[in-house]
Amino acid sequence: MFRSTGSGLLVARIAWASLLRRRTRTVLVVLMIAMSLWGLLFMQGLYEGMYEQMIDNAIRSGSGHLTIYAKGYRLEPDIKKLITNIEEVARFLAKDQRVASVVSRINQEALAATANYSRNAKVLGVELGAEQKHGRLADYLRQGELAFGPKARGAVVGSGLAKKLKISLGHKLVLSAQATDNEVSAIALKVRGIIKTNNLAIDDGAVFIDQAKAAEFLGIGAGVTQVCVILHSEEEMVPLQQALRQKFTDLEVFRWDELYPALMQSRVMMEGFSYVTYLLVFAVAALGIFGVILVSILERIREFGIMLAIGTEFALIRKIVLFESFIIGFLGYLSGSLLGGLTLNYFRVHGLDLTAFSEGLDAFGLDAIMYSIIKPDYFVTAFLAVLLATILSVIFPLRVLKKARPIEAITKL
Amino acid sequence: MRLFMVIMLLFLLPPQAGAAITAAEIIKKVEDNLNGETARLAIAMTVKTSRTQRTVRLESFSIGTDKSFIRIAYPKKDEGITFLKVDKQMWQYVPRIEKIIKIPASMMQQSWMGSDFSNDDLIKESSISKDYDANLLGEDGSGFSLELIPHPEAPVVWGKIIMGVSRSSFLPTEVDYFDEEGVLVRTLYYREVQRFAGRLYPSLWVMEPKTPDKAGHQTIVRVEAAEFDQPIDPEYFTKRALKRFSK
């Protein structure tokens, strides 16, 4: 690009010196780029953190990465549609390296009633030890304990359901549900724990009870309704789903995004959102640089004229202008990234405390304290956006310069 | 609630005089008096809220506490609706849409025909003696006061029930239902004991919710006619009966 390092250094020297000469203007544009980049990174990291949290909650408390049902269960849930070959499934999953944890559950629609209120609920017969390893349910415990008591008569209730039934720890809860013999079976339970996952399906309807107790209550001899699997890496979801489908043709295997399409939409919306914001950053950077460079070129027509007169090729002047643009963009990018990175890291560790808005947030299934995430490709994409801006924004000003015929500017004194 | 238990009537046994009677024995007598082998009743049920009032007439057939069949006779828009309860399952037939609906667990707590009784009340198999421990709280010339505490594992929502029993008829006079916190949720009054074919039976039942949100509500059941321990066609207790006897 440069015939020798001599002229390369010359370009750099003139570009840098020209920018320093108009310090305030340069600083303002750099600041503009930095601020918009900072805002973008912050919003992106926070928003992505937000929906990743939602997805994580749903996976840990609800479906896992993959859920296995008996054939036809998802379309028409029925307590009689059970997975009977549990050991075979468990063995298959235990051998697979991709699997991090597995739990099995018995599910049934039920009515939860107290003397004053009754609500539709979902009874989930679970094994607490496995669930804790699987989804770290203890993190979601708000009151009481995650236990079913010595006689397995305890229940852990979702916080929304508890609120609607106006019950709390120690209260009696009567569950009625249809058992496998088509009769309505009822059981009295004592509330031992209240759980808040921000997965609304769980919070507003779930009653967790001991799995063996659930089997007894619902007349199930052997088998479970659902097996949930959490993987080490989300990328393994599709291949493992296929492997399971092939091996167990009498069962159905679903991914979380197939079960919760609305959550997947958050992610898709996010991608659209981030394109728009990168576009905004690009526009801000491009316009800022364009404005500054254009003005600075028009100011320096005579200067460039002299340089051209004494033998500078136009190409060198182009390189100087481009380099100036690049310096501005790069400084803007660096400072914006630094600010953004520090802010994101702070909120990654400490979280953004929005407990003042927790009621509104609850309605959407969002945690009151939001943690942001940082991903390297935020910075890569931002870099590309700014780079593109620096290159594109000098095209027009350079054309203006050429048309202005700098040599004439000095010769027509 | 024992609307179904009520349609069985045994001939009233005179109370045992003299020997101190235990709470458990009292309860047993009450249950015997409210149940019978078979029963056939004609009932007018009036549901009152603070603003409206409506009356439904029905006829019911039952065998013990296990099987019962109800047909709504009035008003015209509800005429022909039938209910069947066999073991712990309940079905309803609505002629207007010509559909038989099985009442699922989730609808159990919903009110039956708009009254202050729930579907669950109609179905509840739990006889008092099975699910509750009875204590005698006190007695006087006219009757006994019993406290019924549910067994810890009994699937009943009540925290406790207080029942007043008449000494002369061994029929309940007033039953108070309390929630776990001891707050009174509703009261069922049995009044106007009459003789039906030689058997003493309360002909007026009033269910009054006591919670503030249901102030002014009342369900009044009047037994207009009753026949006990006569044979009843078993056909009534099949699913076919829902449609067949709807007309």
Place this chain on the structure above:
Amino acid sequence: MSEFLQVKDISKVFNPEQEFEVAALSGINLAIGRGEFVVISGPSGSGKTTLLNIIGGLDAASGGAVILDGLTLTDLAEKELCLQRRDHIGFVFQAYNLIPVLTARENIEYVMKLQGKSQQDCDARVVEIAEKLGIAQLLNKLPNQLSGGQQQRVAVARAVASKPKLILADEPTANLDSGTAAELMAMMEKLNREERITVIFSSHDPMVIAKARRSIILRDGRVVQNEITP
């Protein structure tokens, strides 16, 4: 016989075929030898600047040819012309000669850097020239820290640093007081003698005109006098 610089029948018309068509130069013929010290004078509007610009390749002639050291400049494309200016022609303008963001030293070595000379060579030449022109103490200053006269001296240094064959100076002393002007002229004479650089400049100033050894007078775009002064 090929003279160092030949101007053959050069004409320049501004705004041709338009309402304000101006014939700035017509029929200019000159032959200048290597190492001459030439002044072009004449009243304002006589075309001095235009002629200098055409000779230096900063402006295009409407007709005729300029041949410098055997090379027909008027036939060259812009790019080659640019290189000729870089390597063989030095310019000193009336004002605003220097690149404002670079120091005096950097301005002086600018063209050498364009030519790709090593930093060592540049440094050596800068020192040499600075001593000759007495501006060594100004080297690290920026143009806005220099007086008019100092700027012009640096401009001259810059023009000669790359050892061009020809220097064109357009009214270089116009903005200077007489003392400084005399110094500047002395400097240019010295360079002309010692480095054998051909110098052509335009001027009003009689003192300056007196210094020249060939005097060319223009009037209304034509040469009216072309004499070697004794």
